[in-house]
Amino acid sequence: xxxxxxxxxxxxxxxxxxxxxxxxxxxxxxxxxxxxxxxxxxxxxxxxxxxxxxxxxxxxxxxxxxxxxxxxxxxxxxxxxxxxxxxxxxxxxxxxxxxxxxxxxxxxxxxxxxxxxxxxxxxxxxxxxxxxxxxxxxxxxxxxxxxxxxxxxxxxxxxxxxxxxxxxxxxxxxxxxxxxxxxxxxxxxxxxxxxxxxxxxxxxxxxxxxxxxxxxxxxxxxxxxxxxxxxxxxxxxxxxxxxxxxxxxxxxxxxxxxxxxxxxxxxxxxxxxxxxxxxxxxxxxxxxxxxxxxxxxxxxxxxxxxxxxxxxxxxxxxxxxxxxxxxxxxxxxxxxxxxxxxxxxxxxxxxxxxxxxxxxxxxxxxxxxxxxxxxxxxxxxxxxxxxxxxxxxxxxxxxxxxxxxxxxxxxxxxxxxxxxxxxxxxxxxxxxxxxxxxxxxxxxxxxxxxxxxxxxxxxxxxxxxxxxxxxxxxxxxxxxxxxxxxxxxxxxxxxxxxxxxxxxxxxxxxxxxxxxxxxxxxxxxxxxxxxxxxxxxxxxxxxxxxxxxxxxxxxxxxxxxxxxxxxxxxxxxxxxxxxxxxxxxxxxxxxxxxxxxxxxxxxxxxxxxxxxxxxxxxxxxxxxxxxxxxxxxxxxxxxxxxxxxxxxxx
Ligand code: CA
Numbered sequence: 001x002x003x004x005x006x007x008x009x010x011x012x013x014x015x016x017x018x019x020x021x022x023x024x025x026x027x028x029x030x031x032x033x034x035x036x037x038x039x040x041x042x043x044x045x046x047x048x049x050x051x052x053x054x055x056x057x058x059x060x061x062x063x064x065x066x067x068x069x070x071x072x073x074x075x076x077x078x079x080x081x082x083x084x085x086x087x088x089x090x091x092x093x094x095x096x097x098x099x100x101x102x103x104x105x106x107x108x109x110x111x112x113x114x115x116x117x118x119x120x121x122x123x124x125x126x127x128x129x130x131x132x133x134x135x136x137x138x139x140x141x142x143x144x145x146x147x148x149x150x151x152x153x154x155x156x157x158x159x160x161x162x163x164x165x166x167x168x169x170x171x172x173x174x175x176x177x178x179x180x181x182x183x184x185x186x187x188x189x190x191x192x193x194x195x196x197x198x199x200x201x202x203x204x205x206x207x208x209x210x211x212x213x214x215x216x217x218x219x220x221x222x223x224x225x226x227x228x229x230x231x232x233x234x235x236x237x238x239x240x241x242x243x244x245x246x247x248x249x250x251x252x253x254x255x256x257x258x259x260x261x262x263x264x265x266x267x268x269x270x271x272x273x274x275x276x277x278x279x280x281x282x283x284x285x286x287x288x289x290x291x292x293x294x295x296x297x298x299x300x301x302x303x304x305x306x307x308x309x310x311x312x313x314x315x316x317x318x319x320x321x322x323x324x325x326x327x328x329x330x331x332x333x334x335x336x337x338x339x340x341x342x343x344x345x346x347x348x349x350x351x352x353x354x355x356x357x358x359x360x361x362x363x364x365x366x367x368x369x370x371x372x373x374x375x376x377x378x379x380x381x382x383x384x385x386x387x388x389x390x391x392x393x394x395x396x397x398x399x400x401x402x403x404x405x406x407x408x409x410x411x412x413x414x415x416x417x418x419x420x421x422x423x424x425x426x427x428x429x430x431x432x433x434x435x436x437x438x439x440x441x442x443x444x445x446x447x448x449x450x451x452x453x454x455x456x457x458x459x460x461x462x463x464x465x466x467x468x469x470x471x472x473x474x475x476x477x478x479x480x481x482x483x484x485x486x487x488x489x490x491x492x493x494x495x496x497x498x499x500x501x502x503x504x505x506x507x508x509x510x511x512x513x514x515x516x517x518x519x520x521x522x523x524x525x526x527x528x529x530x531x532x533x534x535x536x537x538x539x540x541x542x543x544x545x546x547x548x549x550x551x552x553x554x555x556x557x558x559x560x561x562x563x564x565x566x567x568x569x570x571x572x573x574x575x576x577x578x579x580x581x582x583x584x585x586x587x588x589x590x591x592x593x594x595x596x597x598x599x600x601x602x603x604x605x606x607x608x609x610x611x612x613x614x615x616x617x618x619x620x621x622x623x624x625x626x627x628x629x630x631x632x633x634x635x636x637x638x639x640x641x642x643x644x645x646x647x648x649x650x
Pocket of ligand 1: 442
């Protein structure tokens with residue numbers, strides 16, 4: 001018989017030992033009692049399992065880490081379990097899907113010891129929307145490295161997945177991958193290998209049984225660790241944490257294994273769970289466990305909307321006459337920002353950008369400037385480059401542009417998740433905050449709770465965004481389905497700069513397959529602290545007044561987000577609230593007409609609203625709703641169509 005040692009602990013912190021002390025289990029429940037995590041030590045190996053209302057979502061799954069100076073994956077003995085602790089945290093976010101957040105969890109810390117008498121603590125926090133856990137090493141003073149993490153996620157048979165393949169390092173355009181820019185593989189059985197050796201990117205969505213949902217991700221990854229992913233292989237449905245590839249960032253110069261000094265706490269592993277998709281979409285777990293804001297005065301962090309010429313015109317969009325047209329658009333629309341993209345230093349130069357910045361500010365618009373992140377880790381030619389990776393140069397640059405009245409930066413092409421890259425992200429955010437600059441990362445990694453810790457990070461790409469729909473017809477063909485996956489995956493855990501809203505039927509020769517109302521719904525469906533619109537000035541001129549009015553008013557930051565209806569890859573209906581305003585938006589990911597009857601009884605009583613929907617022949621229609629839209633309201637949504645309903649409480 002295998003020796004099975006663990007701890008069984010209920011709310012009353014009772015330790016249960018069977019007769020021969022061979023079998024123990026620890027169970028930690030969420031405040032509402034629905035989510036439970038079981039910790040098991042079997043033959044000295046640590047495991048955990050996750051259940052929701054009694055249904056197994058994760059079977060016993062491996063835990064542990066291998067340090068350069070000690071192995072914590074086996075031969076462990078239990079030392080102690082902390083008392084049950086109830087954690088409550090309240091915080092506000094200047095942007096994001098919810099402005100005021102309250103986190104409640106039950107917490108326990110399990111202390112284990114290896115034969116060398118080195119100790120590892122595993123911290124579990126279980127909230128109503130899932131489990132978060134991390135490893136801690138309490139000894140002090142030693143410098144070591146983390147060689148490998150054994151953490152896994154073992155799904156029951158019959159589980160299906162929505163997974164984002166992680167591109168291999170130093171592939172893609174000018175060797176800029178990995179950049180979290182691929183389509184999800186939709187509703188596939190677990191156990192299939194990733195098409196790439198690099199594995200699968202976070203976040204990863206799973207459906208267990210008919211109604212059990214799991215979203216895996218990580219949070220609290222800072223300069224002390226690398227960004228992780230799920231490894232390529234998942235035989236039997238067991239997915240494992242994997243480290244970056246050896247040639248990411250500067251290759252062999254930067255070690256894969258994070259260098260750490262003890263005491264040390266690892267990033268959080270997140271297992272977001274829900275019965276149905278509401279809990280997944282509305283979860284704030286990624287920010288709940290992230291470190292609190294390090295930016296003391298956040299008054300410069302203004303969420304907003306931005307005009308952006310590059311999507312339509314590439315670097316020709318950086319010519320002054322084109323930028324002036326986009327500035328007119330931003331000013332007319334009351335948008336807060338305009339993004340000046342690649343090669344501005346060569347095409348315009350600093351002096352003319354300074355003049356443009358002044359001109360923009362006089363019209364209530366602030367500028368965001370593009371930068372290439374490198375360094376020598378990619379071959380991407382766009383400039384300015386070599387201004388971001390050296391601390392002195394970067395700070396000098398930030399000083400210079402902040403004196404020009406520039407409000408933000410977009411930094412592109414990072415191509416890696418090693419500790420060295422995490423350090424670069426952190427240093428950019430820290431220095432930018434000092435110069436009151438907001439930051440948008442592109443060609444970038446998934447933000448892992450950073451929007452809370454460094455709220456000047458207003459958005460990040462880390463998505464196969466609208467630009468890809470302009471590069472290749474195959475991507476445009478998949479846009480509707482892709483848009484119906486992102487609200488359940490990527491956008492759950494961090495702001496996402498998809499750059500939505502293109503109204504022309506063709507862009508760069510590629511035919512857009514979505515309807516006009518689908519495009520107009522996206523600024524509500526996709527959350528981004530700065531929403532960069534793909535809309536060109538000539539497209540805006542052709543829009544009906546009600547659509548322009550909507551684009552003038554649609555918020556970029558929300559008090560509250562509600563999942564209303566939908567299924568990943570098929571359709572999605574979301575509602576977001578800002579003050580007295582509710583926006584209910586829907587997009588249809590499939591090539592067939594749908595009749596949607598979402599329950600809208602949560603809308604304020606006695607409200608009036610405007611519904612924007614698809615008309616015949618690629619047009620937009622509006623309809624005023626005077627009565628309270630109730631659950632009897634039905635919406636006809638054409639193939640790849642959508643609608644958006646703006647309701648304000650009277
Ligand atoms: Ca990109």
